[in-house]
Amino acid sequence: MATQIEKHRTTIPDHVPSDRVRDIDIYALDGLEEGFHEAWKRVQTADNPSLVWTPLTGGHWVATRGTVIDEVYRHPEHFSSRVIWVPREAGEAYEMVPTKMDPPEHTPYRKAIDRGLNPAQIRRIESDVRSVAIELIEGFADKGGCDFARDFAGIFPVKVFLALADLPFDDVPMLNQLAKEMTRPSGSTPEEQGRALEAANKGFFDYLAPIVEQRRGGTGTDLITMMVNTEINGAPMPPDKLLGLVSLLLLAGLDTVVNLLSFMMIYLARHPETVEEMRSDPKKLLRGVEELFRRFAVVSDARYVVQDMEFHGVQLKAGDLILLPTALHGLDDSQHEDPMKVDLSRPNVAAHSTFAQGPHRCAGLHLARMEVLVTLQEWLARIPTFALAEGAAPIYHSGIVAAVENVPLVWKV
Numbered sequence: 001m002a003t004q005i006e007k008h009r010t011t012i013p014d015h016v017p018s019d020r021v022r023d024i025d026i027y028a029l030d031g032l033e034e035g036f037h038e039a040w041k042r043v044q045t046a047d048n049p050s051l052v053w054t055p056l057t058g059g060h061w062v063a064t065r066g067t068v069i070d071e072v073y074r075h076p077e078h079f080s081s082r083v084i085w086v087p088r089e090a091g092e093a094y095e096m097v098p099t100k101m102d103p104p105e106h107t108p109y110r111k112a113i114d115r116g117l118n119p120a121q122i123r124r125i126e127s128d129v130r131s132v133a134i135e136l137i138e139g140f141a142d143k144g145g146c147d148f149a150r151d152f153a154g155i156f157p158v159k160v161f162l163a164l165a166d167l168p169f170d171d172v173p174m175l176n177q178l179a180k181e182m183t184r185p186s187g188s189t190p191e192e193q194g195r196a197l198e199a200a201n202k203g204f205f206d207y208l209a210p211i212v213e214q215r216r217g218g219t220g221t222d223l224i225t226m227m228v229n230t231e232i233n234g235a236p237m238p239p240d241k242l243l244g245l246v247s248l249l250l251l252a253g254l255d256t257v258v259n260l261l262s263f264m265m266i267y268l269a270r271h272p273e274t275v276e277e278m279r280s281d282p283k284k285l286l287r288g289v290e291e292l293f294r295r296f297a298v299v300s301d302a303r304y305v306v307q308d309m310e311f312h313g314v315q316l317k318a319g320d321l322i323l324l325p326t327a328l329h330g331l332d333d334s335q336h337e338d339p340m341k342v343d344l345s346r347p348n349v350a351a352h353s354t355f356a357q358g359p360h361r362c363a364g365l366h367l368a369r370m371e372v373l374v375t376l377q378e379w380l381a382r383i384p385t386f387a388l389a390e391g392a393a394p395i396y397h398s399g400i401v402a403a404v405e406n407v408p409l410v411w412k413v
């Protein structure tokens with residue numbers, strides 16, 4: 001019989017009503033073996049109110065409805081970004097920029113990032129991105145199968161980002177390990193997870209410090225040189241902020257699209273009718289990308305309550321953390337009919353928080369959108385009807401960014 005590891009529990013504070021308490025462990029969701037989105041969906045039952053509190057992962061609130069997730073993201077004056085990771089110890093060790101800042105401090109940093117990742121910049125690199133996708137797919141198309149997570153999703157967005165930032169591909173295994181410890185830190189107590197995150201954060205800074213130094217004053221057109229030479233409020237960006245900002249870009253480029261693509265492909269392998277619909281009408285595919293974003297959200301991060309307040313029937317205390325599982329916005333039945341289904345003609349498809357809302361809404365979404373679209377266009381042009389390999393059992397991980405390890409696919413050649 002498997003031994004059950006006793007989970008670290010925090011005492012329930014006086015202001016949390018006992019009928020709001022549920023065991024929810026962001027790093028080990030119940031039912032995860034059935035799928036990451038399926039596991040979060042279990043939390044969104046009729047008998048769970050829109051805000052519940054878990055004594056796990058240091059103790060925090062969890063928003064379970066789309067409207068509440070949306071509302072919290074849009075109100076930084078009540079829900080600050082000063083701690084956005086759970087447990088709190090990990091959130092306090094997290095030093096990336098500008099995700100931890102609130103407006104107005106956040107605004108000039110965000111403008112700097114938008115200069116590097118705006119739609120015009122992304123359009124400029126589209127044909128290079130397409131070449132990377134084609135080369136990878138043609139590498140296995142005639143083999144009749146691949147592990148999509150290992151052979152495509154784990155390489156394509158990473159290669160694209162590293163080219164954008166002019167960093168060597170050889171560093172990827174080390175960077176992937178750091179990214180994993182940032183978004184799914186190891187340890188069974190908040191203190192251990194805090195220390196794991198602190199070490200990973202330092203790993204990013206140590207890796208990038210000499211690179212940033214080298215590019216200071218340079219004329220390169222890569223993303224890092226652009227950021228290094230950007231001014232904030234008329235002065236050079238402070239060195240620690242610069243490291244935090246470049247580290248965030250790298251982290252976001254390594255761990256998000258990678259996993260979204262794999263979740264998407266598992267679904268498509270199980271639903272050939274959706275794939276056929278995409279093949280039959282390129283316009284449906286274009287529109288369908290938004291639906292894929294709605295269905296396959298991967299981020300669950302938090303906000304910090306600025307002052308005591310009443311919110312959706314509970315009393316919040318200053319310093320409380322609210323976890324926002326973005327999957328639960330797009331998958332909310334009150335916003336979408338049959339939400340677990342990918343419906344390429346879905347009305348109101350943009351009702352999701354996959355990229356968050358408000359001032360921190362993802363700065364990389366144009367890049368992410370282009371990467372997903374290019375993947376599908378080039379995949380469908382080269383791979384016939386495909387399915388999951390017999391007996392395939394994808395291994396899922398939940399955390400700040402969800403992950404899936406293996407997606408074995410087969411097709412006829």
Ligand code: HEM
Pocket residue numbers: 081084097098099100110113117161248249250252253256257260297298299301302326353354355356359360361362363364365367368
């Ligand atoms: C499917 C892919 C992606 C998803 C689901 C995603 C999701 C998110 C979410 C939910 C946030 C808000 C975090 C918060 O405020 O607490 C965010 C912020 C951010 N993302 Fe993404 N992201 C993706 C891809 C990317 C890519 C490829 C990049 C760029 C390399 C990127 C860069 C950023 C940056 C810089 C921020 C911080 C924005 C700010 O604080 O103002 N993201 N992303």
